[in-house]
Amino acid sequence: MNITLRILEIVLPVLAIIVFGYVLGRMWKPDMRVVNRLNLDVFGPFLVLANLSDKGVDLVSLWPLVVASVLIVLGSGLLAWPFAKLSRQSPRTFVPPMMFNNCGNMGLPLALFAFGAPGVAGMVALFTTSNLLHFTLGSFIVNKHADLKVLLKSPMVWATIIGASLGLSGLHLPDSVHAPMKMIGDCTIPVMLLSLGVRMLDVKREDFSNSLLGAAVCPLTGLLVAGFVATWLPMTKTQIGLVYLFGSLPPAVLNFLVADYYKQEPEKVASIVLVGNIASIVFIPFGLWFALR
Secondary structure: HHHHHHHHHHHHHHHHHHHHHHHHHHHHOOOOOHHHHHHHHHHHHHHHHHHHOOOOOHHHHHHOOOEEEHHHHHHHHHHHHHHHHHHOOOOHHHHHHHHHHHHOOOHHHHHHHHHHHOOOOOOHHHHHHHHHHHHHHHHHHHHOOOOHHHHHHHHHHHHHHHHHHHHOOOOOOOOOHHHHHHHHHOOOHHHHHHHHHHHHHOOOOOOHHHHHHHHHHHHHHHHHHEEEEEEHHOOOHHHHHHHHHHOHHHHHHHHHHHHHHOOOHHHHHHHHHHHHHHHHHHHHHHHHHHHHH
16 A cells, blocks of 8 residues: 555644544633543553553563663754744643654554554553653653652553563463453543543634644654664664654654643644644655665
């Protein structure tokens, strides 16, 4: 199947759910605070735990991707910081979406298309590492008063620790436990996208110029760091391809939920995320070209 058509098949449903959330918001004006809290503290942790404890994932062989994820996240943030200053935006608003990309609902299906089952396992490692950094370092960037004790109580952090421990030990949850966890975790992505659509009602027209900047900075800085990582870390061909794919992804919807939780200009972050995911139709083919060459 043509790569462009496959990308459209992945991106268009994402945009469709966001638009549905926008229409829903205009009709009902729902209060999404409780829903967002459920997503951060219940649905999201079950998604991470279910993926990490999956019987088909060998975490030990994926250590280069864990290191790669850390380097790309940190490197993208450092490269994006000057752009925030030049565009007179708060780094606490602009930089996190440049660091933490859409490796869940966009990265996982793209990895499956490009590399099959091994690609999914590798993207899970990248996704989980990025999420752990998001809920620790990312929270401190968004809110300098974030309490480490509160972060350590985060269900997402503990889901990562427990899931990684299970995966590394070779122990696996019985299907009767894993199946309902996965069902709950599968709520995460559509609920995130609906919430983003509702929040788009608060986006101001002047925010879109800065969003266009973010739409370019996120994948370009990611690809730049990915190129460095690919030449330095000992990785298989599939892992190198996954690193390039990971670097090319747009901002994650989770950035909006974290910004909304800490009240750090969530409407601007929502605009950055939305425009970035639309622009991914242009940038992801570059990542796939590097990944598949």
